[in-house]
Every structure is written in C-alpha cells, then in structure tokens.
Amino acid sequence: MINETELVERLKQGDEIAFKTIVEQWKDMVYNTILGIVQNETEAEDLAQDVFIKVFEKISTFKGDSKFSTWLYRIATTTALDHLRSKKRKKRFGFLQSLTGSGGDEKEQIPDFHHPGVNLDNKERAAVLFKAIDALPENQKSAYMLHKLEGLSYRDVSEVLNTTVSAVESLMSRANQNLRKQLEEYYNKHYR
Amino acid sequence: MTPNEKIQQEIEKTLQSLDGIKRAEANAFLFTRIKARMNKKPGGWEEGIFSFVSKPLIAIAIILLVMAVNGWALWGSGTSEAVNGDTTYSELANEYNTVASVNNYDYENTPNE
Numbered sequence: 304m305i306n307e308t309e310l311v312e313r314l315k316q317g318d319e320i321a322f323k324t325i326v327e328q329w330k331d332m333v334y335n336t337i338l339g340i341v342q343n344e345t346e347a348e349d350l351a352q353d354v355f356i357k358v359f360e361k362i363s364t365f366k367g368d369s370k371f372s373t374w375l376y377r378i379a380t381t382t383a384l385d386h387l388r389s390k391k392r393k394k395r396f397g398f399l400q401s402l403t404g405s406g407g408d409e410k411e412q413i414p415d416f417h418h419p420g421v422n423l424d425n426k427e428r429a430a431v432l433f434k435a436i437d438a439l440p441e442n443q444k445s446a447y448m449l450h451k452l453e454g455l456s457y458r459d460v461s462e463v464l465n466t467t468v469s470a471v472e473s474l475m476s477r478a479n480q481n482l483r484k485q486l487e488e489y490y491n492k493h494y495r
Numbered sequence: 496m497t498p499n500e501k502i503q504q505e506i507e508k509t510l511q512s513l514d515g516i517k518r519a520e521a522n523a524f525l526f527t528r529i530k531a532r533m534n535k536k537p538g539g540w541e542e543g544i545f546s547f548v549s550k551p552l553i554a555i556a557i558i559l560l561v562m563a564v565n566g567w568a569l570w571g572s573g574t575s576e577a578v579n580g581d582t583t584y585s586e587l588a589n590e591y592n593t594v595a596s597v598n599n600y601d602y603e604n605t606p607n608e
C-alpha cells in the first residue's frame with residue numbers, strides 16, 4: 304500500500320492512479336463530513352465531487368505542514384459551509400416567490416434528515432438532533448459534527464478549524480448549551 | 496416523574512442519539528463521476544455571460560438600469576414634445592389631411608369623380 308506522502312507527491316505530478324487511490328481511500332470521510340453539515344444526500348454527493356476536484360487542482364498548494372487528512376477535512380468543511388451560505392442567500396430572494404404565491408410557506412419545518420449511519424432505535428431522536436444542529440452557528444456546527452460524526456479529538460478539530468484546543472472546547476460547550484435550549488423548546492412544544 | 500423531568504430525560508437521550516453512529520458511505524462510483532466532470536469541456540463565453548447575468552445582484556442591477564433608461568426616455572420625450580409641440584401638431588394635421596383626402600369613407604357625400 305502506498306503511503307500518504309508518496310500519494311501526495313504522485314498527485315502533484317498529475318498521476319491519475321494516485322488520484323483514484325486518494326478518492327477511494329478518503330471518499331467516505333469527505334462524504335460523511337459534508338453530509339453532517341448540509342444534511343442532504345444528493346447535495347453531499349455533489350459537494351464531495353467538488354472537494355476532490357479542488358484537491359486535484361490545488362494539490363500544489365499543500366505544503367505538508369499538516370496531515371493530508373486534516374487538509375482534506377478543511378476543504379470539505381469549507382465547501383459545505385460555503386454551500387450553506389449560498390443556499391441562505393438564495394432563500395433571501397424567496398420573498399419574490401412568496402409574492403407570486405409559488406413558495407415561501409411559513410410552515411414549521413419538521414425534522415426530515417435521517418443519517419444512514421444512525422442506529423434504527425435512535426432514528427427519530429437523531430433526526431430531531433440534526434434539526435437542532437442545523438440551527439447552530441457555523442463554527443459550532445463544524446466543531447460538533449467533526450467531533451461527534453467523525454470522532455475527531457478536540458486537538459484534531461482545532462487543526463482542521465485552524466484554532467486552539469481551548470477554542471474548540473468553548474465551541475463545543477456553547478454548541479451543547481444551544482442544543483439543549485433548542486431541544487427543550489422542541490419537547491416543550493411536543494409534550495405539553 | 497414530573498413533565499420537566501421527563502423533558503430533561505428526553506433531551507439527554509436525544510443528545511446521546513449520535514453515540515456509536517456509523518460513517519455514511521459515499522457512492523461507489525464517485526471517482527467515475529468526478530472523472531466525468533473533470534473531462535467535461537468548460538462552457539463557452541455564452542455560458543460565462545449567462546452565469547454572470549443570472550446572479551441575483553447583477554439581474555436586479557440590470558432591471559434597475561432598464562427601468563432608469565425607460566424613465567429617462569419617457570421624461571426626455573415629454574420635454575421635447577413641449578418644446579416642439581407646435582411643429583409636431585402641424586405636421587400631424589397635415590399628414591392626416593392628406594390621408595383623409597385619400598381615404599375618404601364618407602361615401603354618400605363623396606362627389607362623383
């Protein structure tokens with residue numbers, strides 16, 4: 304099996320086999336990270352493709368200061384967050400649709416994303432949690448997803464997000480507080 | 496158990512619902528799709544112009560520009576009419592007289608030619 308450094312060097316020389324090996328080796332990691340953030344399987348697949356195309360195009364900028372997987376996580380997270388920002392911008396123009404009566408429903412959004420890796424017994428609860436995660440600020444969402452979904456340590460998360468371990472601890476603490484608050488509102492509404 | 500305790504219990508269970516989650520698997524043909532996208536020829540200048548014009552900000556700017564040009568044209572034509580009003584009316588009257596003499600529909604009173 305070819306090691307990571309050699310793969311990167313070969314990819315820098317435009318080796319297609321090295322590129323294929325990289326895609327096959329890291330595709331689940333990239334897809335899972337993006338899926339957790341965008342919470343849509345079709346969009347996650349398209350974005351995973353975008354990530355690997357960026358890797359192919361930008362590999363010359365990878366200096367090896369961090370692990371290749373850290374660099375990959377960083378591209379995946381940024382790509383997913385950029386996509387969410389672009390979606391939000393498009394939603395702001397949704398008022399035009401509501402004027403013509405073709406959209407802009409103010410219906411309460413029900414939890415509808417089901418992560419394929421969740422245990423069946425927890426399916427409904429996880430959907431409620433994902434809905435709450437979706438409402439978190441970007442940096443809290445990224446930290447929470449990388450830690451909970453990808454199982455990264457706080458140190459690894461801090462390297463991906465280019466911040467300190469204490470900053471990640473703070474992000475996780477605030478994310479948990481926000482999630483509790485949202486879940487409390489949700490269960491108050493649905494249990495009383 | 497009080498309702499509050501029940502809710503707190505639900506929250507705890509929900510927060511733990513991602514424990515032991517498995518990694519989602521990407522499409523088995525992801526590499527083939529990536530290659531297909533990379534081999535796809537980049538769009539021509541028409542595609543570039545379309546994608547530029549279809550950006551919401553650019554589209555709104557173009558609409559505002561068209562509306563401004565329309566307003567200016569209307570306001571401009573109104574002013575020129577006021578200045579050259581007499582000339583225009585007389586030209587119009589002359590033209591209609593000419594037309595009336597050619598297309599006379601008052602058949603009963605039309606003198607025989």
